[in-house]
Amino acid sequence: MLKIASIVGHNLEIPYDVEYRPAWQPGLVRKSRDVTLAIVRTEDGLTGYACNDGHHARAIERSVAPYLVGQPASATERHARTFRNAGGLWFLDQALWDIIGKAAGMPLYRLWGGYRTTVPAYASTSELGTPSNRAELAARYRDEGFRAMKIRFHNERIEDDLALLDAVKEAAPDLTIMVDANQATNLPSPNLTPSWDYRRALDTARELHARNVLWLEEPLARYDFENLVRLREHTDIYIAGGESNRQLHEFRWLVERGVYDIIQPDCSLSEGISQLRKVAAMAELFKRHFIPHHGLSGLGLAAVLHLVCSINEPLMWLEMMYEPPTRTLETYQQLGGILTTLAWIDKNGNVTVPEAPGLGVEVDESAIAHFAA
Ligand SMILES: [Mg+2]
Incomplete structure (x- = not known):
């Protein structure tokens, strides 16, 4: 049934090797980037991953998890309104599709x-x-x-x-x-x-x-x-x-x-x-x-x-x-x-395009703590 057991966001800070100056913000110098890695787990043992710029762990905990936990990961149309109303956390949809593809044993493009x-x-x-x-x-x-x-x-x-x-x-x-x-x-x-x-x-x-x-x-x-x-x-x-x-x-x-x-x-x-x-x-x-x-x-x-x-x-x-x-x-x-x-x-x-089921991206969860913000 792909019932969602948990959804957690990890706030991360990824350092740049060299100072970075985006063209669209003249004069700004960035030394690192803030991102959130979200991990969704189902009761039957599947895991889906998603990533976004900025730190959203708290919003996921408060505004997304209460509505998604216990629901099917495959109910993407139902969950879309939750992502909208959580301030536009649309990126989480990536993790749901990662799970759907893994459950189907198929890469998403197929x-x-x-x-x-x-x-x-x-x-x-x-x-x-x-x-x-x-x-x-x-x-x-x-x-x-x-x-x-x-x-x-x-x-x-x-x-x-x-x-x-x-x-x-x-x-x-x-x-x-x-x-x-x-x-x-x-x-x-x-x-x-x-x-x-x-x-x-x-x-x-x-x-x-x-x-x-x-x-x-x-x-x-x-x-x-x-x-x-x-x-x-x-x-x-x-x-x-x-x-x-x-x-x-x-x-x-x-x-x-x-x-x-x-x-x-x-x-x-x-x-x-x-x-x-x-x-x-x-x-x-x-x-x-x-x-x-x-x-x-x-x-x-x-x-x-x-x-x-x-x-x-x-x-x-x-x-x-x-x-x-x-x-x-x-x-x-x-x-x-x-x-x-x-x-x-x-x-x-x-x-x-990768042929592995889902998004086809491997994640080393043991490396997350190293970049925790
Ligand atoms: Mg552009």
């Missing part, structure tokens, strides 16, 4: 429709950087087998943003390039963040299209639908976004109103993986592209990988957060080594 087994991955950067270190990274990614990379635009002047792109194109002309402006959220930062208006977005989109960039991500504020629609109508480059949107009704707005060509929900930030399957269906019906955000950890990434391998999306790319030496696979995917499996590319730049 359970959900089994469309493909591999997907091309792009290396996704987080720092703004300089033209010379973006060029070095581009050459490194290409040598490692990546066929695509995403850079950040966050300079005051458009000329300085374009210089980053031109350096990357010169260093690795064959790479497919995506550009993320991170304008949809306005997170607090020590320095003011460059804020784009319609004209800046339009000028940038046209310059990127002329340089054969695949998509421009989050060029305007999250709810500036009028200008996002106008931008799509006046440019030919794909306009992407959605990681900052929450709950199904917002994705209905994005799809119905034609806000983005590419819809990018996140299975930890936007809604649970169950609900993202509905967004994928909505995108398919409206002929929008569905290319999810990265999921925040190796567990979220695995959920995304199973999801994208279960649907027919002709433009699919898997976002792999990877920018050595700051955002390494160990800190981003493996939580310092707690997760012992890793999603990685083959020589063609593709990631193969």
